[in-house]
Amino acid sequence: MFRPPSPGFPLVFAIFRAFRCAIRAAAIESPVPSPGLSIPVRFNPLRACIMSRFPLLRTFVLALLAFASAGVISAAVPPAANAAIINRVVAQVNDEIVTLYELELEARTYLVQQGRSVQVLEDPERRDEVLREVLDDLVDRLLIKQAAGIVGEGVSDEEVDEWIRALRQQQGLDEQQFRQMVAQYGIDFEIYREVVRDNLLRMRMVSLSGRSATVADSEIDSVYRRRHGSSGKERFIRVRHILVEVDGEGEAAEEAARQRASELRAMVEQGADFTQVAREHSEGPGKDQGGMLGEFRRGQLESTFEQAAFAMEPGQLSEPVRTPFGYHIIEVVESEERVAQAAAEQRARIRAELQEQAMNRQIEAFLQTLRAQAYVDIRY
Numbered sequence: 001m002f003r004p005p006s007p008g009f010p011l012v013f014a015i016f017r018a019f020r021c022a023i024r025a026a027a028i029e030s031p032v033p034s035p036g037l038s039i040p041v042r043f044n045p046l047r048a049c050i051m052s053r054f055p056l057l058r059t060f061v062l063a064l065l066a067f068a069s070a071g072v073i074s075a076a077v078p079p080a081a082n083a084a085i086i087n088r089v090v091a092q093v094n095d096e097i098v099t100l101y102e103l104e105l106e107a108r109t110y111l112v113q114q115g116r117s118v119q120v121l122e123d124p125e126r127r128d129e130v131l132r133e134v135l136d137d138l139v140d141r142l143l144i145k146q147a148a149g150i151v152g153e154g155v156s157d158e159e160v161d162e163w164i165r166a167l168r169q170q171q172g173l174d175e176q177q178f179r180q181m182v183a184q185y186g187i188d189f190e191i192y193r194e195v196v197r198d199n200l201l202r203m204r205m206v207s208l209s210g211r212s213a214t215v216a217d218s219e220i221d222s223v224y225r226r227r228h229g230s231s232g233k234e235r236f237i238r239v240r241h242i243l244v245e246v247d248g249e250g251e252a253a254e255e256a257a258r259q260r261a262s263e264l265r266a267m268v269e270q271g272a273d274f275t276q277v278a279r280e281h282s283e284g285p286g287k288d289q290g291g292m293l294g295e296f297r298r299g300q301l302e303s304t305f306e307q308a309a310f311a312m313e314p315g316q317l318s319e320p321v322r323t324p325f326g327y328h329i330i331e332v333v334e335s336e337e338r339v340a341q342a343a344a345e346q347r348a349r350i351r352a353e354l355q356e357q358a359m360n361r362q363i364e365a366f367l368q369t370l371r372a373q374a375y376v377d378i379r380y
Helices: 015-029 060-070 079-086 100-113 118-122 124-150 157-171 175-183 189-208 217-228 251-269 274-281 303-310 343-372
Strands: 089-093 096-099 233-244 292-296 321-323 326-339 376-378
Touching: 089 100, 089 124, 096 100, 096 124, 100 118, 100 124, 118 124, 124 189, 124 343, 124 376, 157 175, 157 189, 175 189, 189 343, 217 343, 233 251, 233 274, 233 303, 251 274, 251 326, 303 321, 303 326
Parallel strands: none
Antiparallel strands: 089 096, 089 376, 233 292, 233 326, 321 326
16 A cells, blocks of 8 residues: 655655646647647747656745745845845846746745755855756746747636546545645645646647657567566565755765765764654755655656665665755665556556656757747846
């Protein structure tokens, strides 16, 4: 029986794991693309992979209240100067602008979604790194929405409700339970609805552009054999971790984070309790649960993390493993071989995973096309 991950587990692995199913289904069930989509304006988005970053959405009133309560903007700045700072334009995307104030609101939501502390914004170097990443995402979404507006495309409230209902049913949750699941990550449910809307619109625009994301049966066969061989079983692991984020860019920052991870690993090796070390020193989601992430089969974790974890036996402690989140010290707590799902069901799941990957590649290609036609002025 699948046990849901702890509330601290990052969205990219948890809530978003549920949303991935909708992405996959949409990729499979989307209508036959038209021969092409002509967008007679200049566009330029960023690199974007809908499964690797949880998109951010604007909900001005709610975000304004959260932002004010966090005290992100210093009260020491005189009101006039403060207004000038927060209204400074940090990007222009065709005829639309993004202000520093909007960017900082988005950054707070981004950090919550990633399971990271908003205190990062108080460190000048890390603040700039986060804001640049969030600005990329803002530009991306503006370009998609502008392109959709040109051709009169949109995603209705009814379509959003339908997808969320499908997600709930797939997770075996009623509406109240699903809302609580989202709330555990500090995300307002209306923001989550807009996340769904944004991603559905993104996929629809890719489909209309004439791009397809097909998967050959031979690819499915290859993955199936690699995962299950002839035994008909699959492995489940229960895993926990300690995460050290990379503070800044460059070799020095990388080495400092790697060294810190090695030091924490040594503490555990020398007898310190893993749970306690994670609670006191881990910088990632799950720290309050002693680093526990939950139970997983192959295909459910970030690829590098998964490769390392499934190569381990219970009780083993990994060397520092680098992922986009930082350096992880991984421990497999339990491992169990179980009878795999029926072959047809397994193949359908593999097809959906490969379809998702293909869709991500097509999204990136579509965004590259928009980028080449865009007027984007980044001023941050």
